[in-house]
Amino acid sequence: MINWFTVKLKYTKQLEDGTLKRVTEPYLLAGMTFTDAEARIYEELGTSINGEFLVTGIARTDIHEIFPLDGSNVWFKCKISYESADADGGKNKKINQFMLVEASTVKEAYDNLSDNMSNLMVDYKVISVAESPIIEVFYPNETTKRVEPREASVASGMVPNTDFNANAETKVLDELDTNE
Numbered sequence: 001m002i003n004w005f006t007v008k009l010k011y012t013k014q015l016e017d018g019t020l021k022r023v024t025e026p027y028l029l030a031g032m033t034f035t036d037a038e039a040r041i042y043e044e045l046g047t048s049i050n051g052e053f054l055v056t057g058i059a060r061t062d063i064h065e066i067f068p069l070d071g072s073n074v075w076f077k078c079k080i081s082y083e084s085a086d087a088d089g090g091k092n093k094k095i096n097q098f099m100l101v102e103a104s105t106v107k108e109a110y111d112n113l114s115d116n117m118s119n120l121m122v123d124y125k126v127i128s129v130a131e132s133p134i135i136e137v138f139y140p141n142e143t144t145k146r147v148e149p150r151e152a153s154v155a156s157g158m159v160p161n162t163d164f165n166a167n168a169e170t171k172v173l174d175e176l177d178t179n180e
Contacts, residue, residue: 011053
């Protein structure tokens with residue numbers, strides 16, 4: 001299962017006028033664990049940031065869906081609400097979900113959200129659309145391969161024993177039978 005993490009980085013950034021300023025910026029990235037998220041942010045931004053940078057915070061973020069839009073670098077956090085029937089009691093249950101939408105303006109973010117949610121089979125309400133401080137989103141890395149336990153043992157230098165054959169017939173020597 002992929003989780004979304006907000007990772008805050010502190011580094012010295014060169015502004016457009018040439019001055020240097022110490023900034024803290026949040027980035028959103030997909031990862032399996034907190035450790036995976038930290039390793040991934042170093043991998044993604046380690047070469048593009050000049051000088052040292054420090055990870056000042058990592059937090060799991062409750063983002064249900066992300067809707068990118070080409071040409072814009074501003075992200076909007078949208079909250080939607082809808083009702084779903086409870087399987088146990090039959091009562092309607094109110095569900096709130098957060099979406100991240102890329103757009104240039106609030107209206108464009110609302111329109112992009114509406115377009116992407118048009119195939120939803122339930123009626124929903126857009127509760128809020130607010131500009132997010134997220135600088136960049138890093139989607140799940142397709143090249144990352146999960147190592148299975150058997151592959152991990154071979155990769156770590158441990159080789160399975162080939163002398164053992166589980167299908168071979170073995171004779172069990174019962175000491176009580178031989179002593180009689």
